Amino acid sequence: MFDRRKFIRSSAMISLAPVVPSFLAGLAQATESARGDERILVVIQLDGGNDGINTVVPLADEGYKQHRRELRLPDSELIKITSDFALNSNLRSVGQLWEQDRLSIVHGVGYPNPNRSHFESMKFWHVGSNQQEQVEQGNGWIGDSFGTRPVRLGAPHAVNVGDESMPLSLHGRRCIVTSISNPADMRLRASTVDLSERDQSSNATGLNQFVNKVVTQAYTSSRQISELTTQDSSAGYPASRLANRLKLISGMIKSDLGAQVYYTLQPGYDTHAGQLATHGDLLGELSSSLKAFMDDLRQAGLEDQVLVLCFSEFGRRVAENDSLGTDHGTAGPVFLAGTRLAQRSYGVMPSLTDLDDGDLKFHVDFRHIYASLLTDWLGLRLPTWLEGYRLDNLLA
Amino acid sequence: MSNHWKIYQPSTSLPWNVNRVRHLHRRAGLGVTLEELDRDLAAGPVISIDRVLQGTSRSQFTRDNFEEMSQVLAEAATRSDDEVRLKAWWIFRLLWTPDPLLERLTLMWHNHFATSNAKVGNLQLLLRQNQLFRQFARDKFQRLLQAVLLDPAMLIWLDSNSNRQGHPNENLARELMELFTLGVGNYSEQDVKQAAQALTGWSVKDSQARFRTEHFDSADKTVLNVTQSFDSATLADHLLNQPATAQRLAWRLCDTFMGEGVVSQPAIRELAEVLAASQLDIGRAVETILKSELFFSEANISSRISSPVEFVVGNLRSLELLDRPPSTMVLARWCSLLGQDLFRPPNVGGWAGGRDWLNARTIVGRANFAAALVAGELHTPIETPDLKQFCNRLTNSKSVPAKSGSLKNLLGRHLLSTPLPVEQEALLSDQPSELIGQLLSLPEACLC
DSSP, X not given: OOOHHHHHHHHHHHHHSTTSOHHHHGGGGSOOOOSOSOOEEEEEEETTOOOGGGTEEOTTOHHHHHHOSSSOOOGGGEEEOXXXXXXXXXXHHHHXXXXXXXXXXXXXXXXXXXXXXXXXXXXXXXXXXXXXXXXXXXXXXXXXXXXXXXXSTTOOSEXXXXXXXXXXXXXXXXXXXXXXXXXXGGXXXXXXXXXXXXXXXXXXXXXXXXXXXXXXXXXXXXXXXXXXXXXXXXXXXXXXXXXXXXXXXXXXXXXXXXXXXXXXEEOOOOOSSSHHHHHHHHHHHHHHHHHHHHHHHHHTTOGGGEEEEEEESOOBOSSOOTTSSOOBOOOEEEEEESSOBSOSEESOOOOSSSOBTTBOOOOEEHHHHHHHXXXXXXXXXXXXXXXXXXXXXXXX | OOXXXXXXXXXXXXXXXXXXXXXXXXXXXXXXXXXXXXXXXXXXXXXXXXXXXXXXXXXXXXXXXXHXXXXXXXXXXXXXXXXXXXXXXXXXXXXXXXXXXXXXXXXXXXXXXOOOHHHHOOHXXXXXXXXXXXXXXXXXXXXXXXXXXXXXXXXXHTTGGGOBTTBOOOHHHHHIIIIISSOTTSSOHHHHHHHHHHTTTEEEETTEEEEOGGGOXXXXXXXXXXXXXXXXXXXXXXXXXXXXXXHHHHHHHHHHHSOTTTSOHHHHHHHHXXXXXXXXXXXXXXXXXXXXXXXXXXXXXXXXXXXXXXXXXXXXXXXTTTSSOOOHHHHHHHHHHTTOOTTXXXXXXXXXOGGGGOOHHHHHHHHHHHHHHHTTTTSSSOOOOOHXXXXXXXXXXXXXXXXXXXXXXXXXXXXXXXXXXXXXXXXXXSSHHHHHHHHHTSGGGGBO
């Protein structure tokens, strides 16, 4: 286990190491607060477009039977939650979190004029805007909100966990992000050249400045993270890729790395064909991994400091296609996990009979959720384009 | 020739020098040996660029029986059903081909029509698709697109098996319009639905594409305001005729060969016109780019992040570490580790490339690759390479002006596309292999 004392020791080493450039060394002056009530957001991107209808199932809706003939989940494969909706039975552990007031569902989340392209819709979700001009600016809803806020001893603002490229959400002019999938990958074999004399803010062109910055940051965080080992916990993580990623995140949170946002994704939700089995497996992986993660944090006494957001770029069409799958649709549910949430469900289930060209009508604009997570939860400054949005009553 | 793509002619401000020879090979080949450098410097741009275009740019470290060996390796890889061996086969081609531009274009099409073995799960089919990309790499785009639409790996990848009359699956139709031809914003949702109907009837049986009339929807479809009984082939032709397709291909080619922020929108439009006027002749457009003044402009030099394949293969060739063949399996694993897992692009959009190649993990990975390279770990069995010998050849090379300075400086110029910061030189080692390891882990080493 990478314990706190060891972390401080290695942090001190980092601040003295020649490789640390001035812009990071300056951060060492930022007060090293004792582990306090710093809040952390963990984002899980359900990649590919999750079929919300078979995730949070609208029991009472006539349209469910009508549109889902082959893909309709029988009662035996549902966990009834309220008279309105049930959970896919693969979400058993999520159901337990719900029972224990550690999980909320936001129903029917989407945005106006939905785009059914994975890339376009994901960009909107990453930026927090459905305006093309805003998307082209290239800053993400999380990345942009880290203004000049000091972070602890050269810690990154955010960590992208996994081998996928960094999501647009984390792009920001000042945002320092590290990407890791395995702490061992971060170990530098040979000593690299001292880059400390390089002027990070020089008049060098954009691309030169960029490579200077990212390479220097990478070598710095290499020293930090390669020492981190994941603790064997008794929380019972399943053997899966998502579980491993969450376990790594838990390790970083427990060792007080200092990042406020951890981002990871679970791929595979683009279920155009043979959906039932694939989708069930994905939800099962999500559910058991998420529960293990929350239990792990609970045992470490850290659960109150962490909130998890699970979202997908769109839901799927209400009517199934003829390949036992579903094509790209619109609105879907968002899961939030944590102990500080005020309500267990937000918004109302979208109707499966009152449709917009065969697609669900959204009720909650995802930007409301973003804005409340940034301000009410993380205490950050809102990106200008999210001003005016707020999900009422997010926190208890 | 047009304005934006006027032909490069050496001048006092844009001389034909070692930097431009290296630039040509970094972008259109993969690294350059000292002998090739001397040869092209003497020959001038016209002959040198033609060699690249005609597939004769490599004079060293090629193999006479290259295609035969390639075929043997490909067959062995698919027989073994070991995906790493198929990746290693492609690395073999990238390393030893006499025509590196062809491999680069094949890689471009692999990204444009990104198909992953994660779903296809059949190396034989991925190999066939890859050979198709190579066969039509420089051809008129119509031939490539029509072949791709009947390619079994593609049909499996985008769910054609389940796209049938009356119950279309939109997956292939959408990506055909969004990624392969028009680009996002140039079609409606209704167009996608109608196009999906036109693509019905095709499926894969026994590793072959087959058409079944009973699954084909022969009704009229309206796609981009034209109504007729479109099928797969006529739909493709219809899409190929749209100006947006030429525009997207022009963007793709600039994205492949040009630097960040170098090509203006009007220049892309002009290249699109070149394409549109030549029935989307890819070879013609590539020639236009590689012969242009814009390509050889200062702004375009050192203005890209190199891809993992460029970094791995390019540096091996530039350091001439090929007397003893490196392990292609080891190199394939390195490319994966650095973020370019061949035959496994991250999704249908392919690799985002550019700045996305770099993150903490891949940057540390590149530095560790450099360490492995100088330690001889890219070869099996491991054997420390004699880099001193290469350094001697470099110092005595004809292309190197006599008074051009220290070994650090010479190696820096050879391996990096941009000059070393002056203050950096003092911090570098004098020992050749250590020096090379350090140079390849500098921020500048990520640029090309």
